[in-house]
Amino acid sequence: MKPACTLFLTLLALIFGASAQAAEPAAVSLPPAAALPGQLAGHTLSAVAFIPPRPGTPWRGQLTRLMLQAYLGADGRAVVRVWDPARGAYTPPAERRWSLTGSTLCLEVPAPGNGPMCANVHVWGPRIAGVGTKPSYAMIDGDLKPGNVILGRR
Numbered sequence: 001m002k003p004a005c006t007l008f009l010t011l012l013a014l015i016f017g018a019s020a021q022a023a024e025p026a027a028v029s030l031p032p033a034a035a036l037p038g039q040l041a042g043h044t045l046s047a048v049a050f051i052p053p054r055p056g057t058p059w060r061g062q063l064t065r066l067m068l069q070a071y072l073g074a075d076g077r078a079v080v081r082v083w084d085p086a087r088g089a090y091t092p093p094a095e096r097r098w099s100l101t102g103s104t105l106c107l108e109v110p111a112p113g114n115g116p117m118c119a120n121v122h123v124w125g126p127r128i129a130g131v132g133t134k135p136s137y138a139m140i141d142g143d144l145k146p147g148n149v150i151l152g153r154r
Contacts (some may be wrong), residue, residue, distance in 0.1 A: 037100055039123045041074040044149035045107075047128065047142025054114040063137075066113055071148040072098050079150050082113050093150050105130065 047070075050063040067083035069090070078098040081090040096108035106118040117138045119130030129141045 036103055036105075036121070036123060039144065040072050040100060040105065043072055043144040043146055045070045045072060045128065045142055045144055046149070047140045049109075049113075049117060049138055049140045051114055051117060051138050052136055054112075063139075064114075066109070068109060068113065069150055070096075070098065070107055071150050072107075078107060079148065080107070080110060081150060082110055084112055103130075104132065 045068075047068055049066045049068065051066055053059060053064050068080060070078045070080040072078050076097055076099060078096045079093045080096045081093045083089075084091050091110060091112075094110045096110065098105065098107045100106075103120050103122070104118055105121045106116055109115065109117050114136070116135055117132070117140075118134055119132035119138050119140050121128055121130035121140070123144065126143045126145070128144055130139070132138045
C-alpha cells in the first residue's frame, strides 16, 4: 500500500476512533471557536494538506500531498507559498485571502494547489489540524509560529 494511502487510513481510524469514544469524558478541553482568531491571526501556518487533484486532472484514486506555509495577517490577507516538487523549492510568496467562520479556516492556495481549501480546525498550543469537505475535500496537519516566518518578520 502506498505511504500516502496508509497515512490517510491511519488518520481516518484516529478520527473515527475518537468519535466512537466521545461518550467518555474528554481529558483535554478544546478552546472555544471564539479563541481561534487570536490563535491564527499574526501567525505562520506550516502544514501538510491532502487534497484531491486539481480540476481537469484525471483522478487516479490518490490524494495530492501539498506542503504550504501561510502567514495569516489580522486583516484577512495571507502571504502563501507552496512547495513545488518539480523545482524542489517553495514557490515565490503570493498574497492571498484567508477567513475564519466559527472553527472553519479557509485559505486560497496558489498553484500547485487547487484553489480555496477549507477545513474545520482545532488548535492545541502550536499544533493545528483539521478536515473539511467544502469546496472540496482537504485534510491539514501542521503548526503555528508567531510572526511572519516566510518573510522573516516576528
